[in-house]
Amino acid sequence: MRHRLFDSAVLASVKRKGKQLALVARDGRALLVRLGMTGQLLLVDSIDPTIKHVHASWAVRASGRLRFLLFRDPRRFGSLIPCCDCDAIDSHWDTLGPDALSVTAAQLAGAAKHRRVPLKVFLLDQSAVSGLGNIYVDESLFLARLHPRACARSLADSEWKNLVTCFQKTLKKSIRMGGSTLRDYRTPDGVLGRFQHMHHVYGRSGELCTVCKAVVEREVVGGRTTSFCPMCQNGSTNVGK
């Protein structure tokens, strides 16, 4: 079933917290966008009816030029959530921790104080810090030389500081390189990411560590495939504490 909604709005701003986007109209209404695993926002010159899994599309006029914004999502794990005003966005975003690019080590240390969960689970959860997914948690823990199963509350202040530095560096570098294209990911203009070529551990289990040449291991942590270097990330003293 195709729906046509002849409602229009003037896009005033785009906001983001963690992995969620908000397209905010001048009248205050907003559309919250979560991409899930395979969701894409694409800006195209014309509608190509052979592209599959396009669940929503908008005609977009910018400086006299007509283009189309598409929401495409093969696996349909993403979602579009209409919000009537900014308060509605905030109520969705209140459950998210501070964004990964602005969170402080002190905030993380505070949130982890009584948490006995594995560090990886703590970082993926989105309630202490928002914006880190499976790739960037694994890559950041490698850089910080922390074991994914280290107990969240066991980190020293200096380790939190280092970890924050590591994931912010990782995210900024990936953004500069257009993200990680494993399969579906594209920038809104359809360009492939290049950061996947820089991964140290993600997707490299069985290969040699780029630093110490140990074999990169693969385990399931918190239900997610996890890659790490057993030598560089030898946090055995903190595991389970």
Next chain:
DNA sequence: CGTGGCCCCTGTGGGC
């Protein structure tokens, strides 16, 4: 509170 196992879906790649 923490953990593990489902579930939501489609597509792809490997083994036979």
Next chain:
DNA sequence: TGCCCACAGGGGCCAC
């Protein structure tokens, strides 16, 4: 070539 299985950038829910 086809069939079956495992697995994939996320996240919610439920039983234990």
